[in-house]
Amino acid sequence: MLLLSLAPLLAGAALNGVVTIADGEPFTIIRGDKLLTAAKGAGIASGDFIETQPRNFVVAELQDGSVVAIGASSRVYLLERADTPTFVLLRGWLKLDAHPAGKGRVQSAVGSRLGGSTRQGVLVLHSGDRADEAFHEAGAITLLLRDRAGRRIDRETKVNEFFVGEERSPVTSAPRPSEEFVAAMPVPFRDPLPDGLAKSPRFRPNEPKFVRDVSYADVNVLLTMPREWRGGFVERFRGRLKDPAFFAAMDARLSLHPEWTQILHPLPPPEQGTTPPSVQPAAAPKN
């Protein structure tokens, strides 16, 4: 157990923190292949998938001093990466205040169309249905971009710069956030994120509570996000294939995550080449 909780600490780019504010109803965390319900005081770590409810506003302080806020109805995946701890915003709002004290490693916050990284800076990211938007509030931020060929063409941004990345069109920038962006943004994002709450004597850890093992619907967004972020999922969710409903739902959408094809329908050994794979699913439920 102790080893387990130390593991992310030892890993180079792990994210690790505690929730210091959780306004509204409890929110959910998918950790491993378990669905948990969490509130103020919950710990969060790399690999967690956080999903907030329509009235949530969640702030977490990370071990390295950074503060991250998540708006309502948002989905955030804490990606463990060798180089940079990364918040993947799949929907909704995220504000990252990286290392306010000025020491630390580069962190990034990315949506599927736009993202930024910073060693010390404040970035607001919104991931909508048709576009991602990013706002450089303070500090120094690098906008993470790729050209059409997929090559990285990152660039430094200026304070107050605002970016919109739409599907299949070049990212546009403006010297200020758009009115719609500001109007839709969670109001508490307008203020500096509160830090130091986790050190307050009144702060009580409050571990997330187990609800159930994940269903396919719970993790569908994770399994179908861009490929580069899906590392480790096969090992992580493989155990759930024992659940026939999970297996069936996964099987029905194999084209969205083809890396599972091999797992659900392993090729038969070469000498038995005549048997069609779909007849004998290796990990098929026993009953």
Add this chain to the structure above:
Amino acid sequence: MKLILKFNLVLIAVFLIGLASSYYYASRLAQRNARAEIQENARIMMESALAVRAYTNSQIKPLLDTQIKYKFLPQSVPSYSAVEYFNNLRKSFPEYSYKEATLNPTNLRDRADGWEIDVVNHFRENVDAKELIGDREGATGQTLYLARPLRINDATCLRCHSTVESAPPTLIDQYGAANGFGWQFKEAVGAQIVTVPYTLPQQRANSSLRSFVYLLVGVFLFLFVTVNLLLLILVVRPVRRLALTADQVSHGAMDAPDFATTGGDEIAALGQSFNRMRNSMVTAINMLQE
């Protein structure tokens, strides 16, 4: 002319001279006090404007620094909070006013006009001038104004007031790009002007002056009546009785009663002398007749 009339004429004359001179000095004093009070009021207003400005700068502005990246909040601007503070104050004291009169303001309600332009120009021409006090005829009567220069002594001011490019974009959204820019370091861009009406303190001074005059007149009337009564009882009536007795004696009525004397004042001494004189005279006449 009767004695009492002479007395009263002199008394009234002395009183009128006294009243006129004390009225003159008291009213000069009241005027001076009223002016000092008005200046004091103006100073307090000026200092509270500066206090509100400092409070906004040190405590409110830091809280809103992040917010103005999203939407400009004038509440973070010291000038705005001083003006708003006075707008609230004016609900109770409508005759008082405060303005950050500026030649090229960000908010057009701060534009200097008419005589205010002269005040601002005074500070532009006199680099060392710290304060200007003067009187003027306002719509509501005579007022005193107290003005201090608004100089750009801090280069950070120029972030918002020098060029459109350097100002926060949200500021431009709110105020436009047409005015409030191009200010220079060390320039007197405007003046804080407090105006305070004379009417109130003057009314107060006049009413206390009036009370003073009433009091003086009251004291005089009391004195007047008392002096007259005393004159009548102590001097006029005894003298009149003595004159009557002397008259009777002079007409040969030697049996006229003695002049009754009471007390030991000069009139009583006169009466006693008279009685003695009459007695000597009666004795002398009796001796002659024998």
